[in-house]
Amino acid sequence: MTQVRAQERRQRILDAALDVFADKGFQQAGVDEIASASETSKGGVYFHFPGKEAMFLALLERTAARLRAKIEAAVEAEPDPALRAEVALRTVVRVFSRHRGMARLFMVEALGAGAVFHRRVAELRQDFAQMVTDQLDRAVAVGAIEPLDTGVAGTAWFGAVNEVVTRWVLQGGTEPLEQVYESLAPLLGRSVGLEPAEARR
Numbered sequence: 433m434t435q436v437r438a439q440e441r442r443q444r445i446l447d448a449a450l451d452v453f454a455d456k457g458f459q460q461a462g463v464d465e466i467a468s469a470s471e472t473s474k475g476g477v478y479f480h481f482p483g484k485e486a487m488f489l490a491l492l493e494r495t496a497a498r499l500r501a502k503i504e505a506a507v508e509a510e511p512d513p514a515l516r517a518e519v520a521l522r523t524v525v526r527v528f529s530r531h532r533g534m535a536r537l538f539m540v541e542a543l544g545a546g547a548v549f550h551r552r553v554a555e556l557r558q559d560f561a562q563m564v565t566d567q568l569d570r571a572v573a574v575g576a577i578e579p580l581d582t583g584v585a586g587t588a589w590f591g592a593v594n595e596v597v598t599r600w601v602l603q604g605g606t607e608p609l610e611q612v613y614e615s616l617a618p619l620l621g622r623s624v625g626l627e628p629a630e631a632r633r
Contacts, residue, residue, distance in 0.1 A: 441589035445476075450534065485549075488542075500563070513570050516571065518626075568624065
């Protein structure tokens with residue numbers, strides 16, 4: 433029970449840190465504010481994390497793990513190999529559209545938090561681009577799309593989504609992110625010779 437309570441408190445601290453980082457920005461956020469938001473003493477926060485940098489990194493890893501799991505589940509559920517890469521990106525958009533604070537953390541705040549975080553985000557983005565590349569590779573292998581440089585395509589596809597989400601966060605867009613993405617999806621599909629998804633179903 434003690435371990436369970438400790439894990440619950442740790443997650444509560446991370447949830448509070450996400451809200452504070454999204455509201456204040458990483459540089460302006462204080463451990464006192466995170467402690468207050470999580471209804472935890474400052475000492476309790478430091479028991480779990482040596483500082484806000486450790487909290488920020490833990491949030492990045494938690495966000496990436498949750499996003500990866502949702503992408504894998506969505507791709508597995510898609511029977512058409514030609515659509516799986518696009519489904520992976522659509523899942524990224526759907527998750528971030530429902531969690532703007534998470535999107536701000538991953539797409540914006542991490543870049544201004546310091547070199548260590550910048551490198552880790554770059555690695556994570558490459559991991560997600562590789563997930564897209566893997567699905568494009570499978571589509572090529574079964575003849576669903578013509579052979580192409582899938583590494584370049586996967587990087588370009590994820591990069592395009594990254595830019596769309598980042599702009600949406602920075603501009604405080606009121607238009608639903610998923611609706612914004614609908615303008616991008618056909619462009620991505622045409623870049624590898626795919627018809628729009630609705631035309632294939």
